[in-house]
Structures are given as structure tokens and as C-alpha cells.
Amino acid sequence: MTASATGSARFLIVGPQGSGKGTQGVLVAEAFGIPAVSTGDVFRENISGGTELGERVKSIVEAGDLVPDELTSELVRDRLSQPDARAGFLLDGYPRNQGQLDDLDAFLMSRGEALDAVIELIVPRDESISRLRRRAIEQGRTDDTEEVIANRLSIYERETAPILGVYRDRGVVAEIDGVGSLDEVTARIFDALAARGFSPEADAAASA
Numbered sequence: 001m002t003a004s005a006t007g008s009a010r011f012l013i014v015g016p017q018g019s020g021k022g023t024q025g026v027l028v029a030e031a032f033g034i035p036a037v038s039t040g041d042v043f044r045e046n047i048s049g050g051t052e053l054g055e056r057v058k059s060i061v062e063a064g065d066l067v068p069d070e071l072t073s074e075l076v077r078d079r080l081s082q083p084d085a086r087a088g089f090l091l092d093g094y095p096r097n098q099g100q101l102d103d104l105d106a107f108l109m110s111r112g113e114a115l116d117a118v119i120e121l122i123v124p125r126d127e128s129i130s131r132l133r134r135r136a137i138e139q140g141r142t143d144d145t146e147e148v149i150a151n152r153l154s155i156y157e158r159e160t161a162p163i164l165g166v167y168r169d170r171g172v173v174a175e176i177d178g179v180g181s182l183d184e185v186t187a188r189i190f191d192a193l194a195a196r197g198f199s200p201e202a203d204a205a206a207s208a
């Protein structure tokens with residue numbers, strides 16, 4: 001099973017656009033054998049698949065605005081109710097504001113659960129903007145235009161950064177310097193999780 005005193009690995013990764021949270025989140029989830037749940041990925045898959053959900057959120061995502069909390073929280077609750085997320089999961093991109101944090105708290109509390117660790121990737125604004133410009137050229141994401149990037153970053157600073165204060169008060173935030181090579185940042189994340197009693201090695205040993 002999982003690698004901690006509590007026997008669970010419920011993580012959240014938070015960072016500004018271009019901080020590498022998607023990439024790092026997948027690496028952490030793979031190492032711990034838990035599902036990575038990215039709301040942005042779910043929305044993009046639904047948009048490209050032309051589903052009803054995709055139709056509903058397309059213009060919102062393309063403008064870089066937030067999909068309504070009610071819809072997003074329901075989607076996350078459904079995903080976290082799947083059997084593979086019982087002992088652990090890594091949330092990427094949710095919660096993003098106080099309302100979603102409250103929704104997640106209510107859901108987890110109803111199951112007697114809580115987040116075990118919140119990984120905060122710290123990347124200066126200039127650095128994240130230059131990474132996003134590069135990604136815009138490489139990946140052609142429709143929400144990586146200058147105007148939409150500015151909107152997403154300002155929503156991050158206004159609505160998402162403040163929720164870190166709530167988690168900080170709970171003592172679960174691991175602050176990670178997100179500047180460096182991909183491997184360097186990954187190593188910092190694993191060190192910080194290990195310092196909190198979470199390690200994939202113990203995980204593998206326990207399930208062997």
C-alpha cells in the first residue's frame with residue numbers, strides 16, 4: 001500500500017502556469033502508484049473529444065477563465081470516488097480558489113480524509129511567462145496566447161495563491177524552488193515528501 005504513517009498519499013501540487021506542475025505531478029503520481037488527477041487535462045480531453053462537458057467549458061477554457069466551481073468540484077468528486085483513488089491521488093489544478101477548497105474539504109471530511117501534503121512550486125513570474133511562450137510554440141495550446149496567459153496568471157495570483165495560506169496554516173505545504181532542470185526540481189520534491197514521511201521506496205517495499 002502507500003508510504004506513510006497514515007497509510008495514505010493524498011497530494012496536491014500547486015504552482016503558477018508554466019511552473020511545470022503537470023509534468024512533475026505525473027512523475028510523483030507514477031512513483032507512488034497513485035492516479036494524477038488534472039482538471040485541466042480532463043477539460044481539454046472533453047473539448048477535443050467534443051463531449052457535452054467539452055461543449056460547455058470550451059469557451060471558458062479558451063479565455064483562460066475558471067470553469068464554475070460547482071461543475072469542477074462535481075467532476076473531481078466523481079474522479080476521487082473511483083476505486084484507484086482510495087488510498088491516494090495527486091491533484092493538479094484543483095482546488096484553485098477558496099470555494100473549491102471548501103468543496104474539497106467537505107468531500108474529504110465526509111470520508112474521514114484530508115490532504116497529506118501540498119507541493120508548492122515556486123517560479124518567478126518572468127520565468128513562468130518565458131516558459132509559457134516556449135510552450136505556445138511547441139504545443140500550440142489555444143490558451144497559451146499572450147492575452148490568455150496574462151488572464152490565467154492574474155487569476156492564479158488573485159484566487160489560487162491565497163489558498164496556499166490556508167494549507168500553510170494546516171502545516172501541510174512543502175515549498176519547492178521550481179527553477180532548475182526538470183530532474184533537479186523532481187529531486188527537490190521527492191526530498192521534501194521524504195522529509196514528511198512519504199517515499200515511493202517504502203511504498204514499493206510495503207506492497208511487495
Ligand code: ADP
Binds near residue numbers: 017018
Ligand atoms: P494552467 O495551470 O496552465 O492554466 P490547466 O491545465 O491546469 O493549465 O488548466 C487549463 C484551464 O482549465 C484553466 O485555464 C481553466 O479554464 C480550466 N480549469 C482547470 N482547472 C480548473 C479548476 N480547478 N477550476 C476551474 N477551471 C479549471
